[in-house]
């Protein structure tokens with residue numbers, strides 16, 4: 001590894017070096033929040049998804065500032081962190097100027113077994129019965145629990161043979 005790359009210097013032109021990568025500038029508060037969350041964990045590339053989960057769980061979404069800070073902390077490109085974060089349905093990436101989602105998300109499986117077991121009606125009933133400012137209802141791919149369809153995920157908890165009543169009981 002060259003001295004320049006080990007120091008994180010990005011070339012912007014012949015003979016010119018910058019101490020910051022191209023793109024979004026680093027937000028000091030977001031950076032210190034990410035450092036606090038990661039603690040003493042090694043900044044290994046294979047832990048990127050785990051770190052994204054830490055931020056998502058702590059803040060309910062992944063802001064542009066936190067993704068930028070995580071890239072800095074792990075010495076990865078912003079594009080790489082952004083691509084991983086947007087690949088997985090469980091991460092809520094919020095761009096600058098966008099409104100973060102409500103604190104609670106219900107993910108209703110809409111794959112075949114659940115669809116046949118009434119997932120669409122379930123989702124509709126939930127959307128009509130829950131306050132959209134407090135709970136977001138979205139579709140999600142198969143959760144591997146097809147034998148208990150319809151299935152949904154409330155936060156990190158699965159509800160098998162889901163009904164609106166079970167969801168309301170779990171929320172309360």
Ligand code: FES
Pocket residue numbers: 109110111112113114115141142143144145146149150151
């Ligand atoms: S189809 Fe819904 S859990 Fe598999």
